Amino acid sequence: MLFIYLYKRLPLSGTSYKDVSKYARQIFVEMKSTTKRKIHLKSAYFKKQKVFFDYFWPHLLEKRQPDRVRRLRLLPCAIEVIQKSKYKPEVKINPKNKKEMFYRFYGRTVDDFIFIVQIKQIIRNKTLPCISVFPVK
Numbered sequence: 378m379l380f381i382y383l384y385k386r387l388p389l390s391g392t393s394y395k396d397v398s399k400y401a402r403q404i405f406v407e408m409k410s411t412t413k414r415k416i417h418l419k420s421a422y423f424k425k426q427k428v429f430f431d432y433f434w435p436h437l438l439e440k441r442q443p444d445r446v447r448r449l450r451l452l453p454c455a456i457e458v459i460q461k462s463k464y465k466p467e468v469k470i471n472p473k474n475k476k477e478m479f480y481r482f483y484g485r486t487v488d489d490f491i492f493i494v495q496i497k498q499i500i501r502n503k504t505l506p507c508i509s510v511f512p513v514k
Contacts, residue, residue: 380464381483381491384457388450388486394442397449404452405430418456420496420505421463422482428459428496428505436509448511455494455510458484466496476500479508 391397408416408430417427437445462482471477482494491513498505 379467379483381485382458382462382464384454384484384486386453386486387488388454388490389452391450392446394446394449397446401449401452404456408456418459418507420459421461422466422480423505426503426505428507430507432497432506432508444511448509451492451510451512454484454486454492455507458482458494459496459507471497483513 389397389400391400405416408418416430418430419425420428437448440448459482462484464482467481467483469479469481471479476499478498478500480496480498482496483491484494485491492510493513494510495508496505497508
């Protein structure tokens, strides 16, 4: 059975990449001010382990413009899911690299929009980078 975390507000507003990225960068500046080193959040599911955001922007910039906007609008939702969700995620081993696992946390906004937050675990050193957030089709 799949559990979905209910996000309590609406995603970021805006339709252009310029508008949405401005709000998303502000969120990252706030997150950066809470730490001296890498931007991270403490995850409820992983027993307060740090989830890093090193790969988030490079991965986002590989996508096309409309897809970037859809993903960035969900950034505050993804942050809350990482921080507060204790529901068991869907776990998959990376088919390209057997030393990595993907955790997919499902979330839903107030307006019934379902999205996925994907976190990669590198098995060798147990780091948890947040890769992306994207809507379910």
